[in-house]
Amino acid sequence: MNNNTILLTGGGTAGHVSLNQAIIPELINKGYDIHYIGSYDGIEKSLINDNFPSLPYHAISNGKLRRYFSFKNFSDPFKVLYGTMQALNVLRKVKPSLVFSKGGFVSVPVVLAAKLSHIPVVIHESDLTPGLANKIAGSFAEHIFTVFEETVNYLPMEKASAIGAIIRPDLFNGSEKVAEQLTGFDANKETIIVMGGSQGATKINNAIKENLEALTKDYQVIHLCGKGNLDLTLQGTSNYIAFEYVTDELPHLLKIANYVISRAGSNSIFEFLELKKPMLLIPLSIHASRGDQVLNANFFKKMGYAIVLEEENLTAxxxxxxxxxxxxxxxxIMDKQFTAKSSKTPMQFTELLLTYKK
Known part of the structure; x- marks a missing residue:
């Protein structure tokens, strides 16, 4: 067991990686060696390799866990088993004192391997109801942190606790001047930022295009359309600029945004809440997901933090x-947002996480 080594896992969507990205610098600053286990070709591989090129990344096999009938349900358990064996080999070589999982299907073999290796596991669940991967992995975890207080009711309550959202401090460091340089916009004019998350948002993109003339008449529009979705015919449109994907630019773009139109992934919407941005949430439908975004969005609507438009009802x-x-x-909406409970920083969460280290 190496007390200076911590292993992280999580993947499938950017939401299953973003918290890991936030705490990696904190752990490195504290002198820990960090290793990451992810899939061969999931989004987590590019996010970790691009942002932390010197961090060891170990790819394993993983199978999707489904609540519905599929012939792949017969083959994917073998992928999970093989992935568990691969994860065991990594853990034996690396000998971490703690495994932290952000969820996603790739995390299940890692958590199983950690349990078999007698290495403590801590899990973070950011949605209102836990995903199937975290439900399974939670049985083997030392502790499960949640964002929503209601989520604890769906988990083994003796080892689950709600700690609120973990918000990246850099989001508060946006510069209006930099935003103006990036966009060519005037920071004093009302601006809408539109984003669809790492899984894309074709219907949202289409709604923007269909209403572009009306929108740009009254607002400046920053459109994060997703990789491969840039419409070159719209380039040069007054009061409109599109980006496929942004990273370091996001705090600056949010700085000048008066309104946010977004999917309803938990990480993102809590960031917008902390920044006190009025939101129009268009959650992924239950036909395209397990329905977690619909629950997240409806909770924010109930609290008065956002307006919600169901994807099934989305038209121009x-x-x-x-x-x-x-x-x-x-x-x-902003009055309601100012009453929201305060969040934690990655540094505060890291301190909490390390208390479970072996």
Missing amino acids: NTFIQSVTELVQNKEE
């Missing part, structure tokens, strides 16, 4: 109507 007309509703209710 309902979209512009929802934007109008968002603008009209801006002050009321």
Whole structure:
């Protein structure tokens, strides 16, 4: 057992990697050697390798866990078993004193291997209800941290606790001047930022295009359309700029944004809440996900933090109507947002996480 080594896992979507990205620098600053286990070709591989090129990344096999019938349900358990064996080999070589899992299917073999190796596991669940991977992995974890207090009711309560959202401090360091340089916009004019998450948002992108003339008449629009979705025919449109994907630029773009239109991944919406940005949330439908974003969005609607438009009801007309509703209710939404509970920083979460180290 190497007390100076900690292993992280999580993948499948950017939301299953972002917290890991936030705490890696904190752990490195404390003198820990960090290793990462992810899939061969998931988004986590590029996010970790691109942002932390010197950090050892170990790829393993993983199978998707499904609640519905599929012939792959017969083959994927063998992938999970093989991935567990691969993870065991990594753990034996690396000998970490702690495994931290952010969830996603790739984390299940890692958590199983850690349990077999008698290495403590800590899990973080950011959605209102836990995903299937975390439900399974939670049985083998030392502790499960949640964002929502309600989530604890779905988990073994004796080892689960709600700690609120973990927000990256750099989001508060945005510069209006840098944003103006990036966009060519005027920071004093009302601006909408639109984003669809790492899984893309074709319907949102289409709604923006269909309403672009009306939107740009009254607002500046920053459109994060997703990789491969840049529409070159819209380049040069007044009061409109599109990016496929941003990383370091995001704090600056959010700085000048008066409104956010987004999917309803837990990490992102809590960041917008902390920044006090009125939101129009268009969650992934239950046909495209397990329904976690719908629950997240409806919770924010119930609390008064956001306006919600279900994807099934998304048309050019309902979209512009929802934007109008968002603008009209801006002050009321921000008043509610200011009453929200405070979040934790990655540094505070790291201190909490390390208490479980062996």
